[in-house]
Amino acid sequence: MAKRIQFSRTGGPEVLEYVDSEPGEPAAGEVRVKNHAVGLNFIDIYFRTGLYPAPGLPSGLGTEGAGVVDAVGEGVAHLKPGDRVAYAQGPLGAYAELHVLPADKVVVLPDGIDFETAAAAMLKGLTTQYLLRQTHRVEQGETILFHAAAGGVGSIACQWARALGVKLIGTVGSAEKAELAISNGAWATIDYTRENVAERVRELTDGAMVPVVYDSVGKDTWETSLDCLQKRGLMVSFGNSSGAVEGVNIGILNQKGSLFVTRPSLNGYADTRERFEAMCQDLFGVLESGQVKVNVAQRFPLEKAGEAQQALASRRTTGSTVLLP
Ligand SMILES: NC(=O)c1ccc[n+]([C@@H]2O[C@H](COP(=O)([O-])OP(=O)(O)OC[C@H]3O[C@@H](n4cnc5c(N)ncnc54)[C@H](OP(=O)(O)O)[C@@H]3O)[C@@H](O)[C@H]2O)c1
Numbered sequence: 001m002a003k004r005i006q007f008s009r010t011g012g013p014e015v016l017e018y019v020d021s022e023p024g025e026p027a028a029g030e031v032r033v034k035n036h037a038v039g040l041n042f043i044d045i046y047f048r049t050g051l052y053p054a055p056g057l058p059s060g061l062g063t064e065g066a067g068v069v070d071a072v073g074e075g076v077a078h079l080k081p082g083d084r085v086a087y088a089q090g091p092l093g094a095y096a097e098l099h100v101l102p103a104d105k106v107v108v109l110p111d112g113i114d115f116e117t118a119a120a121a122m123l124k125g126l127t128t129q130y131l132l133r134q135t136h137r138v139e140q141g142e143t144i145l146f147h148a149a150a151g152g153v154g155s156i157a158c159q160w161a162r163a164l165g166v167k168l169i170g171t172v173g174s175a176e177k178a179e180l181a182i183s184n185g186a187w188a189t190i191d192y193t194r195e196n197v198a199e200r201v202r203e204l205t206d207g208a209m210v211p212v213v214y215d216s217v218g219k220d221t222w223e224t225s226l227d228c229l230q231k232r233g234l235m236v237s238f239g240n241s242s243g244a245v246e247g248v249n250i251g252i253l254n255q256k257g258s259l260f261v262t263r264p265s266l267n268g269y270a271d272t273r274e275r276f277e278a279m280c281q282d283l284f285g286v287l288e289s290g291q292v293k294v295n296v297a298q299r300f301p302l303e304k305a306g307e308a309q310q311a312l313a314s315r316r317t318t319g320s321t322v323l324l325p
Helices: 042-049 114-134 154-164 173-182 197-206 221-225 249-254 275-290 302-312
Strands: 003-005 017-021 030-039 065-072 086-087 098-102 106-108 143-146 168-174 188-191 210-215 231-239 261-263 297-299 320-324
Touching: 003 302, 017 302, 030 114, 042 297, 065 114, 065 210, 086 114, 106 261, 106 275, 114 154, 114 275, 114 297, 114 320, 143 154, 154 168, 154 173, 154 302, 154 320, 168 173, 168 231, 173 188, 188 197, 210 221, 221 231, 221 249, 221 320, 249 261, 297 302, 302 320
Parallel strands: 143 168, 143 210, 168 188, 210 231, 231 261, 297 320
Antiparallel strands: 003 017, 030 065, 030 098, 030 320, 065 086, 086 106
């Protein structure tokens, strides 16, 4: 028996239960991982509330963790019991002491990366990898706008952008968060709770505006983000922290300057073992070189997952949060 968090109906944090579960033996192509640290992500909240439907109920929760391989199913060649590993995709259920998942979603951790760092960095770091290196491959000297710059993804993005010589303008919800984003390498910040974002971007860029906006806030920032773009700029809408963007009239892209828009996800980029491995190596490279340092600013025991989610949803966290089984 092992403990896990599950939910039998969608709703608030109160639907999360800390229960005994029997994860079972890994089937062919699967591994069982004994989690040492589990990553907390906004997507977990979307599944709990039902914004993203879980495949069935009751359901486990969470997709990101790090630990030690504890059993290996038939036909798994790249992993063996005792390996230190991490993962960021796969079936819901990472909020658990033991998690069974497809082996091809699991990567061996370099010795220099500890479990908490890995659990805090896999999903958020791989997301930053595809955003900055693939969706729009940022260039040295370029100025970009990145929303929620003091959050989990944002904190990694600030540092990675600095390492690439990119001027990242980060939006934040308070003066403390602005300080944090600057210390992580943001070139400038805008407090979007009290400043006019598009006007500030105009000032900061001498009227040029930006070629790309990375927007995970969603509903509240959608239109403002479009206003910050240069002609033919790219709007990367990759999250729903304030709610989903809905009911868009596509003509707005014409009105605001022949803009492009994309709605990407990690699963759409790390969709083959080769692509996943390559993205992990890129991420591990910036972590091991110290160019990106993951700030685990909050730790909660696994059974307090509901409290952790409340803190994330109510904008009380900075950097990354991990759950400890
Ligand atoms: N598409 C993908 O592949 C992918 C992968 C990973 C994450 N994501 C998305 O990236 C975003 C960041 O994820 P994260 O786990 O690192 O979370 P996070 O950024 O640490 O937390 C969300 C932040 O969004 C800001 N925010 C603005 N309006 C908000 C509102 N109404 N309610 C709550 N927060 C609000 C808050 O920062 P301020 O107080 O500074 O405003 C808050 O701290 C999420 O939207 C997530 O879904 C997408």
